[in-house]
Amino acid sequence: MQSNTSSKPAPHSSEKPDERIQRVPFWKKALSRPELGALAGTVLVLAFFIVAASGTGMFTPAGIVNFLEVAAQLGIIATAAALLMIGGEFDLSIGSMIGLAGILIAIPAVEYGWPLWAAILLAFSCAGLVGWINGNLVNKTGLPSFIVTLGFLFILRGLAIGISRLLTGRTQIGGIHEHMQGDWFAALFSGEVATGLFSWMAAQGWIATNFAGNPLVTGIPVSIVWWLGLTAVATWVLLCTPYGNWIFASGGDANAARNSGVPVRRVKISLFMFTAFSATIFACLQVMDTGSADTIRGLLKELEAIIAVVIGGALLTGGYGSAIGAALGALIFGLVQMGIFYTGVNTDWFQVFLGVMLLVAVLFNNFMRKKAMEAK
Amino acid sequence: MSKRTPMIEMRHVSKHFGSVIALSDISMAVCSGEVMCLLGDNGAGKSTLIKTLSGVHRPTDGQMLLNGEEVSFKSPAYALDAGIATVFQDLAMIPLMSITRNFFMGREPTTGWGLFKRIDWKRADRIAMQEMSKIGIDVRDPSQPVGTLSGGERQCVAIARAVYFGAKVLILDEPTSALGVKQASVVLRYIAKARADGLAVIFITHNVHHAYPVADAFTLLKRGGSLGSFRKEDISREEVLNMMAGGAELESLDAELAEFQHTDQEDQRSARPEAAPQNQASSV
Numbered sequence: 330m331q332s333n334t335s336s337k338p339a340p341h342s343s344e345k346p347d348e349r350i351q352r353v354p355f356w357k358k359a360l361s362r363p364e365l366g367a368l369a370g371t372v373l374v375l376a377f378f379i380v381a382a383s384g385t386g387m388f389t390p391a392g393i394v395n396f397l398e399v400a401a402q403l404g405i406i407a408t409a410a411a412l413l414m415i416g417g418e419f420d421l422s423i424g425s426m427i428g429l430a431g432i433l434i435a436i437p438a439v440e441y442g443w444p445l446w447a448a449i450l451l452a453f454s455c456a457g458l459v460g461w462i463n464g465n466l467v468n469k470t471g472l473p474s475f476i477v478t479l480g481f482l483f484i485l486r487g488l489a490i491g492i493s494r495l496l497t498g499r500t501q502i503g504g505i506h507e508h509m510q511g512d513w514f515a516a517l518f519s520g521e522v523a524t525g526l527f528s529w530m531a532a533q534g535w536i537a538t539n540f541a542g543n544p545l546v547t548g549i550p551v552s553i554v555w556w557l558g559l560t561a562v563a564t565w566v567l568l569c570t571p572y573g574n575w576i577f578a579s580g581g582d583a584n585a586a587r588n589s590g591v592p593v594r595r596v597k598i599s600l601f602m603f604t605a606f607s608a609t610i611f612a613c614l615q616v617m618d619t620g621s622a623d624t625i626r627g628l629l630k631e632l633e634a635i636i637a638v639v640i641g642g643a644l645l646t647g648g649y650g651s652a653i654g655a656a657l658g659a660l661i662f663g664l665v666q667m668g669i670f671y672t673g674v675n676t677d678w679f680q681v682f683l684g685v686m687l688l689v690a691v692l693f694n695n696f697m698r699k700k701a702m703e704a705k
Numbered sequence: 706m707s708k709r710t711p712m713i714e715m716r717h718v719s720k721h722f723g724s725v726i727a728l729s730d731i732s733m734a735v736c737s738g739e740v741m742c743l744l745g746d747n748g749a750g751k752s753t754l755i756k757t758l759s760g761v762h763r764p765t766d767g768q769m770l771l772n773g774e775e776v777s778f779k780s781p782a783y784a785l786d787a788g789i790a791t792v793f794q795d796l797a798m799i800p801l802m803s804i805t806r807n808f809f810m811g812r813e814p815t816t817g818w819g820l821f822k823r824i825d826w827k828r829a830d831r832i833a834m835q836e837m838s839k840i841g842i843d844v845r846d847p848s849q850p851v852g853t854l855s856g857g858e859r860q861c862v863a864i865a866r867a868v869y870f871g872a873k874v875l876i877l878d879e880p881t882s883a884l885g886v887k888q889a890s891v892v893l894r895y896i897a898k899a900r901a902d903g904l905a906v907i908f909i910t911h912n913v914h915h916a917y918p919v920a921d922a923f924t925l926l927k928r929g930g931s932l933g934s935f936r937k938e939d940i941s942r943e944e945v946l947n948m949m950a951g952g953a954e955l956e957s958l959d960a961e962l963a964e965f966q967h968t969d970q971e972d973q974r975s976a977r978p979e980a981a982p983q984n985q986a987s988s989v
Contacts, residue, residue, distance in 0.1 A: 569823040571813035578810050581799035588797040590782060590811035649801045698801070 363642030364654035366693045370640065370686070371657050371664070378668040387671040390536050390546040394553075400663030401556035402611060404656050406630060407637035408559045409607035411655035413600045414638050415567070417580030417647030418467060418474035420604040422459065423634055425485035427627025430456055430612035432489045435502035435622035445505075446514035452609050459485065460605035464598030474601075482631065489624040503621035518555075518610070519617035521548030552614045556656070559607070563652035576600065580647030636683060637662055640690040644698065661686070710773040712737045712905035713758070713789070713874045718767035720753055727753040730767070731931045733924045735905040737873065740896060741934075742916040743909045744945065745926035751909050754926065755876055758907070759791040760784030771874070790872035792863045792880060800852030804844060805833040807851050808866050836865045840895050857888025861895050868899055875899055876907045881915045893919050913946045 378387060386392050406423050413420055433452040437443035443451075463481060467474045493500050509515045524547050530536045531544035538544050567573040578586035579593045587593050608627070616622050637658030643650025662683075669679050711734035720728040728750050735741040745751045756762045758769070760778030768775050771787055778784040781791070798807050809829050816825040830847045837844045840861050842854075851859055860880050867875055877896065881889040896919050900906055910916050916923070923940065925932035925948050932948055 565823075569826075571815060571822075571824060574806055574810060574813055574824065577802050577806060578799055581802055582797075585797040585799055586810065588781065588791075588793060590785060644801075648799060 363649055363651045363694075363697075364657060365642065366690060366697065367641045367654045367657035367661070370661055370690070374661050374664050374668070378664060378672070382668055382671045385671040385673075387668060390544075392667070392671065394546050394550065396663040396667035397553050397660075398550050398663075399666050400656075400660045401550070401552040402614065403630070403633055403637055403662055404556040404659035405552070405559055405611050405614075406604070406607045406634045407641070407655040407659045408556075408563045408652050409600075409604040410631075410634040411638045411641060411643055411650055411652050412563055412567070412576060413604050414635070414643045414645070415580050415647060415650040416576045416597055416600045417583060418597060418600065419478060419635070420463065420601060421475065421478040421631045422463065422481035422485055423604055423608045424627040424630035424632075425482050425489065426456060426459060426605050426608035427612045427615070427630055428624050429459075429485045429489040429492075430609040431616050431622035431626050432493050432502070432624060434613065434616050435505055436493065436496055438508045439502050439504050440497055445508045445512040449514055449518075449613060452612065453606060456605035456609040457602050460602030461598055463605070464594075464601035467601070468594045468597060486624070493624050500624040501621060502623075505616055505622070506620040509617065515613075515617055517551070518613040519551060521550055522554055524548035552618075555610060555614065556659070559610075560652050560656040567652055572596070577648055580649075582648070633662065636687050639687060639694070642690075642694055642697075644694065645691075649698065658690075709736050711735055711770070712772055713907075714770040715758075716768045716770065718754075718757065718764045718769065720757055720762055721765045726929055728757070728764075729929050731926075733931070733934050735874070735907060735922075737903045737905045738900055739921045740900050740906040740908055740919050742920035742923045743907060743926065744911060744913065744916060744923055746911060748928070749926040750929045751911075751926055752878070753929075755791060755878055755907075755909060758784070758874075758876055759789060788871060788873035789876065790867035790870070790874070791876040791878065792860070792867055793878050798851050798859050798863055801850055803848040804837070804851055804854070804862065805829050805847040808833045808836070808862065808869075812870060832869070836869050837862070840865055840898070841891075855888060857884050857891040860884070860888075860892050864892075864895055864899065868902065868904065872904060874905045874907065876909070878909050879911075880908070881910060881912060889915055913942060917942050917945065 382388070387396070406427075410420060410423065430452040433455055434445070434448045437448040437451060438445050459481065463474070463478055466472070466477045470477070490500055493502070509519060527536065527544045527546060527548050531538045531542065536544050536546065567576065575586070575591045575593075575596045578589070578591045579596045583593050608630075611630070612622075612626070615626060638650065638655045639645065640658035640661060641651060641654025641656070643654065665682055665686075666679060669676055669682075714734040716732050718728060718731045719726070731750075731754060733741065743751055743754065753762065757764050760781045760783055763777065763779075770776065771789070776787060778787070778789075784791075797810075799810070802810075805826070809824075814825045814828050814832075815822050816828075817823050833847045834844055837847075842858050842861060851862065854862065864875065864877070864880070880892050880896075884892065893915060896906060896908060900919070900921075908916060908920065917937075920937055922934055922936050923945055924934045925945070935945075
């Protein structure tokens, strides 16, 4: 098909140059990317801590893994929140979904002897259902998703505490590590990858080792792999697939999208399901890592995810944003949280910084969007 | 009029919403290569008529024929598939998305298969550039946001998209109402081009000066009913204007205006002493 059309001479601007049309300079094109602000922010924060936290061990392999893990956990839910926000909606129930998913994994496995993979599948199905209900409520009622998911923030948290108390009498369930042996599905959410590479690097003397000659950092935590993987997939979906175009269209103007034949309802429902799934992935990683579930897990995570997404250049009104931006937003978050710890600044100041960062990001985004519209 | 089968025809179409009669007994026919102007004042039933044609509403009574065959659309998507494209007033364009993304919204060309099916951006960009240059709009970069285009250009992108995706009937809802003179002429020229390409165009407007140069025929609506269809050669611009506004109403308007003027003068004369300080205050 392509060879047919390319045989026709396309009236390209290069063939008949128009004196009114200038070439777009590279930097101007880069300015119109949503993640530019987040990239600049990451570089700034990184530079700051490289100076401020020099000699504290923040940038040793162990320190790097530390802040990357913080970034990864947030990044997983931020990716999904970014897609949803680009699609024009919010999900405030992510944090509560994390708590509920943890309970749904722990109780069947610990109390009722389910194999762990079955418990994880149960959590994912429930998450899918919650996302589906969220999406349908928003579609059918036309209420702002802020209200609908705010309702679910409380409903899901309450369910997590209620179910847990009813069935076990406690709000914390431990002893999951014993059930993890030989469960291939649980293994997807636990441990480290590239352990061979790290012991090889240790043998070469490239990274620090303990007294026994084993590397201090034995591998890349699996959460980081999930984070990078999800970000890559989300970016590919947004930039390269029809579904990605539908997400932008649904968020930009749902009515116009519908008139052009975009299945807006289905897009939104699937995005709500994806945020609930991402919360469950978060919960799996946390439960497998700590070996326990707690009903208060994930508190305020929905707001942190939104902060990361907004720092990443997404517009709260939808239709504009990027998954890479959200990943960078999460990275800034991890850098600052751990950086404050390493530099010995009182950690009370972390939240102040976070709030300021959010405001600066929003102002910057608004400014950039105006610039993008003036690009003509 | 002509012996050809009309591309789209309405026969005695009525639409009621409960006890409200929005359309009653409307008949009109548009052949391919023709522009039919649908004229009418606010509340004349223009919007209801377009929405019926584009599948948003189903007629309460009467028939719709597409190329001689009776049709009935369950939703706008069916009408679109049948080749009836409607460019709504709110444009169906998303300002923050690129020209290419907007152009192919909902109908993206893909390459690859299965999980790796992706948008063929090269082809999409090339087609978008081609179609835009056909209508004489210089696009520097098809990835620039639609928001950077002017209103007339945006309207043209919407029309070009409908034409590219094989519309046989093009319904344009007030395409020039929000545009300046120059921009409106861009759109009007493009409507003439679409007609030359053999489309049946239904052009809804209440601006006779925009409608008259491109139209082949006029249908006038008033209060849900049709005042009839007229070929351009049978009716003058003034006659159209008169019928549309209702000649009698215009005359009574003239009389009323004269009355206003009269009373204004009287007011001014009697209120001069008070008016003077007021003017001073407002100018400070």
